[in-house]
Amino acid sequence: MTAATSESSAPRTLVILGAGGDLTARLLLPGLASLLASPRGEAVRLIGVDRSESSDEAWRKRVETAFADAPSELAEKIVAETAYVQADVSDSASLERVLAAAGPNVALYFALPPAITLLACKALRKLELPKGIMLALEKPFGTDYASARSLNRLLQHLVPEEQVFRVDHFLGKSTVLNLLGLRFANRIFEPLLSADNVERVDIVFDEQLALEGRAGYYDRAGALIDMIQSHLLLVLAFAAMEPPASVDAEDLRGGMAQVLRATRPWKANGTESRRARYGAGTIGDRKLPAYIDEQGVDPSHHTETLAEMTLAIDNWRWAGVPFVLRSGKALADTRQEIVFTFKPVPHLPSGLHGMKTPARLRIGLKPASLDLDLMINGEDDPFELDPVALHAELQAGQLSAYGEVLSSILEGDPTLSVRGDVAEQCWRIVAPVLKAWRKDEVSIDTYPAGTAGPRSWH
Numbered sequence: 001m002t003a004a005t006s007e008s009s010a011p012r013t014l015v016i017l018g019a020g021g022d023l024t025a026r027l028l029l030p031g032l033a034s035l036l037a038s039p040r041g042e043a044v045r046l047i048g049v050d051r052s053e054s055s056d057e058a059w060r061k062r063v064e065t066a067f068a069d070a071p072s073e074l075a076e077k078i079v080a081e082t083a084y085v086q087a088d089v090s091d092s093a094s095l096e097r098v099l100a101a102a103g104p105n106v107a108l109y110f111a112l113p114p115a116i117t118l119l120a121c122k123a124l125r126k127l128e129l130p131k132g133i134m135l136a137l138e139k140p141f142g143t144d145y146a147s148a149r150s151l152n153r154l155l156q157h158l159v160p161e162e163q164v165f166r167v168d169h170f171l172g173k174s175t176v177l178n179l180l181g182l183r184f185a186n187r188i189f190e191p192l193l194s195a196d197n198v199e200r201v202d203i204v205f206d207e208q209l210a211l212e213g214r215a216g217y218y219d220r221a222g223a224l225i226d227m228i229q230s231h232l233l234l235v236l237a238f239a240a241m242e243p244p245a246s247v248d249a250e251d252l253r254g255g256m257a258q259v260l261r262a263t264r265p266w267k268a269n270g271t272e273s274r275r276a277r278y279g280a281g282t283i284g285d286r287k288l289p290a291y292i293d294e295q296g297v298d299p300s301h302h303t304e305t306l307a308e309m310t311l312a313i314d315n316w317r318w319a320g321v322p323f324v325l326r327s328g329k330a331l332a333d334t335r336q337e338i339v340f341t342f343k344p345v346p347h348l349p350s351g352l353h354g355m356k357t358p359a360r361l362r363i364g365l366k367p368a369s370l371d372l373d374l375m376i377n378g379e380d381d382p383f384e385l386d387p388v389a390l391h392a393e394l395q396a397g398q399l400s401a402y403g404e405v406l407s408s409i410l411e412g413d414p415t416l417s418v419r420g421d422v423a424e425q426c427w428r429i430v431a432p433v434l435k436a437w438r439k440d441e442v443s444i445d446t447y448p449a450g451t452a453g454p455r456s457w458h
């Protein structure tokens with residue numbers, strides 16, 4: 001794996017811009033704690049930056065609380081030494097103060113909404129940045145294809161590409177990374193994964209979680225941008241890419257870019273897509289209001305909470321195979337998996353009967369699992385086929401997805417971050433669907449929260 005070299009051997013200083021935000025408390029600090037408590041943990045300094053007035057003491061308490069579930073000596077040291085800097089990140093002079101406090105070996109993590117990240121990057125352009133500085137940017141990377149391109153251009157003026165970490169925590173999920181081992185370290189599956197044998201591929205990420213107080217962000221993003229444009233297209237890239245020569249940053253991300261460049265909506269105008277929004281309902285013992293009645297939601301945004309799009313990959317391996325990507329919130333079940341459905345056999349010997357379901361290879365994202373659904377000879381009538389499932393429960397990775405992502409940033413290894421051209425491709429691929437939806441060419445269906453989605457979709 002390649003790692004950007006730093007000028008200094010001092011421990012890396014992780015500076016979180018947006019330290020007071022939800023992302024920092026919910027994901028970044030617990031992710032850092034999980035890394036520090038693992039054998040891969042290393043000494044690191046931590047500085048929290050936000051615009052509101054606070055103190056080192058108050059910030060230290062927040063870090064301590066977030067670290068409570070994964071205590072370690074390294075975590076204790078960080079808590080004791082961490083500092084808070086009040087700063088307006090859109091102002092160069094303020095950022096200069098932040099960089100001075102951080103010292104030479106620094107990773108700046110923008111845990112900020114895209115518009116503020118853009119302002120902060122513009123402000124950084126006026127400064128001389130420390131050599132080897134890492135810039136980590138949260139998703140969504142831009143708000144569309146054009147803005148992602150211009151943000152990439154701006155970043156090119158700041159640091160070389162290998163020092164830019166476009167964070168997508170799905171690339172840190174051990175269950176997503178399982179795809180690489182499963183496909184490229186075993187001879188039995190990879191030769192079958194092509195249009196010759198595969199009828200369709202489904203990448204599904206259904207959640208029972210609803211809005212969880214995130215209207216400010218989600219009501220502008222919706223399920224397509226929140227999940228498909230970012231996470232699920234990267235999963236598709238791992239599921240469909242050609243075997244790379246190595247899994248270093250160059251080869252792995254090159255392979256992802258290559259397959260995404262060949263990917264497009266099944267129908268060029270994006271109208272094969274589907275969208276829906278949840279109405280009032282119950283999930284377990286939770287009663288949920290309709291999405292449009294959730295606090296902070298503006299019904300005029302027509303935001304979808306369930307999105308599906310079908311994609312084609314125009315290359316020799318996958319021509320003609322639909323890849324169906326779907327994700328939604330407030331659904332009855334948590335179904336999160338990649339499913340390769342195989343074509344029927346060319347000829348079923350006559351006399352063998354009762355073929356009910358196609359062969360399927362299912363890779364569970366949560367929980368981590370592997371299933372092979374097959375038809376075999378039945379118990380009673382030996383010529384009647386019965387379904388059988390070979391099931392394996394897999395170990396989840398030792399680190400949380402954010403722990404994995406932070407580890408790669410602190411090590412300066414961009415392998416598990418989204419390369420600039422990959423980020424642009426992801427926006428290009430969904431652009432026709434976004435356009436069709438804006439023009440109301442695809443109707444928005446509804447489903448009661450706690451169900452499997454709109455009845456017309458089953």
Ligand SMILES: O=C1O[C@H](COP(=O)(O)O)[C@@H](O)[C@H](O)[C@H]1O
Nearest residue numbers: 139169207209226227231366401
């Ligand atoms: O980035 C996001 O991902 C989560 C799902 O990922 P998980 O690792 O938390 O299961 C999703 O709920 C959220 O809406 C989205 O912004």
